[in-house]
Amino acid sequence: MKLADAFGFGVMALTGARSRTWLMLLAMAIGVASVVVLTALGEGARRYVANEFSSLGSHLIIVIPGKVETTGETPPMVGGTAxxxxxxxxxxxxxxxxxxxxxxxxxxxxxxxxxxxxxxxxxxxxxxxxxxxxxxxxxxxxxxxxxxxxxxxxxxxxxxxxxxxxxxxxxxxxxxxxxxxxxxxxxxxxxxxxxxxxxxxxxxxxxxxxxxxxxxxxxxxxxxxxxxxxxxxxxxxxxxxxxxxxxxxxxxxDITVITQDALLSTFDGIFRSLTYTVSGIASISLAVAGILIMNVMLVSVSQRTAEIGLLKALGGRREEIMRLFLIEAGLLSAAGSAIGIAIAYSGIWIMGQLYPEFPLIIPLWSLAAALGISLFTGLLFGILPARRAARLDPVVALAGR
Amino acid sequence: MIRLEQINRSFEVGDETVHALRDVDLDLATGDYISIMGPSGSGKSTLLNILGLLDQPDSGHYYLDGTDTTTLNETDQAVARRDNIGFVFQSFHLIPRLTAAQNVELPLILAGIDPNQRSERVTRALELMGLTDRAKHRPDQLSGGQRQRVAIARATIMQPALLLADEPTGNLDKHSGDEVIQTLEQLNSQGITLVVVTHDPDIGGRAARTIRMVDGAIVGNHPRPPADGTP
Structure with missing residues (x-):
């Protein structure tokens, strides 16, 4: 079976069951959109702080009277007054x-x-x-x-x-x-x-x-x-x-000297880890979408038992049938991600119109990560239904039992 | 072309073991036309499944064109099915979301044949079945007889040597059933080996040879009595 034909067959199967397909696309789209939007918000917060610091002026060093100790030692009992x-x-x-x-x-x-x-x-x-x-x-x-x-x-x-x-x-x-x-x-x-x-x-x-x-x-x-x-x-x-x-x-x-770079990199680090955390939490929704895909695909396999039996009778090999179902799962994830990214971009655009001073930018790595994770979960959770389909006994499958 | 030697097949049903096939021997030459008859549960469908490589015997040998298929792995059996065997089912087994042409095209797609070549062959196959004007129709827009003829077009598009039909007229009225049988016989007259499973004696009796089965064993292997030409 040619790969292009396998994709064509997958598209036909997906468009043949509209409501089921839309349900799965929606789940994947929400997952991807939340990852991308939350990452953009975190990244925006980081840039906002960075801008604040650069408005302080460049190459700035701030000298503060008194020594701020960060070693955690107990302060001396006598003397030391700044x-x-x-x-x-x-x-x-x-x-x-x-x-x-x-x-x-x-x-x-x-x-x-x-x-x-x-x-x-x-x-x-x-x-x-x-x-x-x-x-x-x-x-x-x-x-x-x-x-x-x-x-x-x-x-x-x-x-x-x-x-x-x-x-x-x-x-x-x-x-x-x-x-x-x-x-x-x-x-x-x-x-x-x-x-x-x-x-x-x-x-x-x-x-x-x-x-x-x-x-x-x-x-x-x-x-x-x-x-x-x-x-x-x-x-x-x-x-x-x-x-x-x-x-x-x-x-x-008895002075404390703060450079802007040090301050900036501290805040930068804080906000960066915040962004990662938030997008990590959001990717849980992608895993949920993956599980939904698995469930719906399993239902689809049992509804299409006779079809799978037929494909086997017509000479479809086990790995070909497995590939057909994996392609379906992959197509769902890819289309879901595309919709999700579109939702994310329009959401970010609307937020940009509402809060023009807040720098909202979707980082490329978050797009890549959201796409990667959604394809990965889609395929991962597609394996189980695909294997079930591939292993069906053709006689039993054709009888529709 | 086909040689079955001492085929046994049994199923576990609850605590009981049901012997669907007992020591079945069968020889088929290329271009043969046989019918398999018998009451339900006599093992005729199991025999057909074994002939179609959909099921494997517990013991015995099945030679298809000299190859012992019992030694083939699952993938090779699938390829052998694809290239040598066509199936016609009682319930047609057309994919409802695909048009008649797309259903007929399916074996060619599975075999990885080039798209231009495919459409040509599909058009010809539908033409042979008199379904040219139905090519773009989905199965639910076709009559039972038309559906079965689409299924026959699909079964023969790979030009298999062996055509297996399991109760091909079971879901059809008399008129459509006769049409379907005539279509199958026409294919047989062009050299395809035809095996029909049926419990309709009228249809079973048309075959050159009739095999009767009871309780998983072949009890009768009769050539057709010479046609009664004289009044």
Whole structure:
């Protein structure tokens, strides 16, 4: 029997029993579609987080005061109080050749008011370098000017949301606002950027770092953002930061240095395993579809006993009959997968229309995996009915018993 | 062409052993026309199944064209069935979802014959059976006699040497039955060896030789009495 004829015969047999065929196709399609959609969701979540991190800025190193130990040792009973990370520390770090820019960061909450309106907001103290380091963009005006970071200056850059709330549609540039008990002149307004790692950049005011320090009466910095010379320079820059600060802090390593890559790869790993888990769970539905195919094929074999007997009487060999039924199972799986993939693509498209900011992409490996698993289960669970058909005694089968 | 030697076949039915065939010997020459008759349970269908290689004897030898088929494995037996033996069944055994032409084509497909050659042979076979205008009809759109003629076309499309018919007229009215028998006899006159199992004495009596069976044994092997030509 030629292979093309065997396929033709399988197609005829499947189209001859419509409802049975549709039932099996549906089961396979749901299985495949759920694997593909869930994988796309997991992959989308991973990409979303990765995008969030890259919006932080490139080649970024974050320096945090205090040592975060992850070794699980009991902390020492005496000493070990973290030294403040000061502006001088930050400026010292900038001298390393591996480092392009640093942006010291002081953070605090304070009321801001303009005429009768008052809001509680986050005040960030930093330098001109914050703009390139954090990829900030201005809607209007200027950012903090290049100046001696240790000098106070009564100027502020505000977020777009804050501008609307305080000034409405009126001009904000050049106006004086009051933060806590000091007056600042608005020199720039940020472009709407949305949220960046949980901090609403629309609802902040950025002032020179020295002004913020005296505003909150603190010497310590909240963070130092360091931009390395390039991607390759990141490890060198990290080491330089540690060396310089350690020297300045009496040989005590009391800072934590986080590179963006490390953070990114951690989250990447988490989301990747999440995706695998979810698609693994979804592939259980494929196994269920396989079992359904087996059951329905077994029913089909017993309903077609006389036909199998006839095929044997006409000279059909055992392996030919086995192959016919396996081809039927394979065709069912393949057609079911095709329908499932179509369902998955349209589902993803609809979700993409509803949530355009969430990056939903069907990874190729998930398509291949879903197809592979469905064909595999279809054939695996097709073996039992096919063997039963092939082993029928022709005399008994022809008698229809 | 066919030689059965001391064929025995028994079945277990409950606790009992039923001897369907006891020490059956039979010789058939090419072009023979025999009928096998006997009451139900006499073993005539079992004999036909053994002749058709659908069933294997417990003991004895079956030579088909000089080959001892009892030594063949299942695959070789299937091939021997395909190439040498045609079956006509009482209940036709047409596949309901396939058209008449597709049913006739089935043995050619199983034999792996080229598609162009197939359609030519199917057309010719249907033409011989007078079914050209029924080629695209499904079995449920055909009369009983037409169905049996489709089955005969299918049984002969591989040009087998041996045609086995198991109660070929059992599900047909007198008129269609006669037509079917005439068709079979016409094939026999062209050289095919024809074996008909029946319990209808009218049909059994038409064969050149009639074999009578009782309880699994051949009790009579009669050539047909010369036709009564004189008034």
């Amino acid at each position: 030294r403040d990370l000061t502006l001088e520390d930050a400026l010292a770090v900038e001298r390393s050749s591996a480092i392009r820019l640093i942006a010291p960061l002081t953070l605090g909450a304070a009321p801001i008011s303009y005429k009768q309106r008052e809001r509680d907001i986050t005040v960030m103290g930093s330098t001109a370098a914050l703009m390139p380091v954090r990829n900030l963009e201005l809607a209007r005006g200027k950012f903090l000017p290049e100046a001696d970071p240790t000098r106070e200056n009564a100027i502020a850059v505000i977020g777009d949301k804050l501008k609307k709330e305080l000034f409405g549609n009126k001009r904000a540039l050049g106006e004086w606002v009051r933060i806590h008990d000091r007056r600042f002149r608005v020199i720039g307004i940020l472009k709407p950027l949305g949220e960046s790692l949980g901090m609403d950049m629309g609802d902040i005011a950025i002032v020179p770092v020295a002004s913020a320090q005296s505003l909150f009466n603190t010497e310590g910095l909240f963070r130092v953002l360091v931009q390395a010379e390039g991607r390759e320079a990141v490890p060198r820059a990290k080491q330089a930061v540690i060396d310089i600060i350690k020297k300045r802090h009496d040989d005590e390593e």
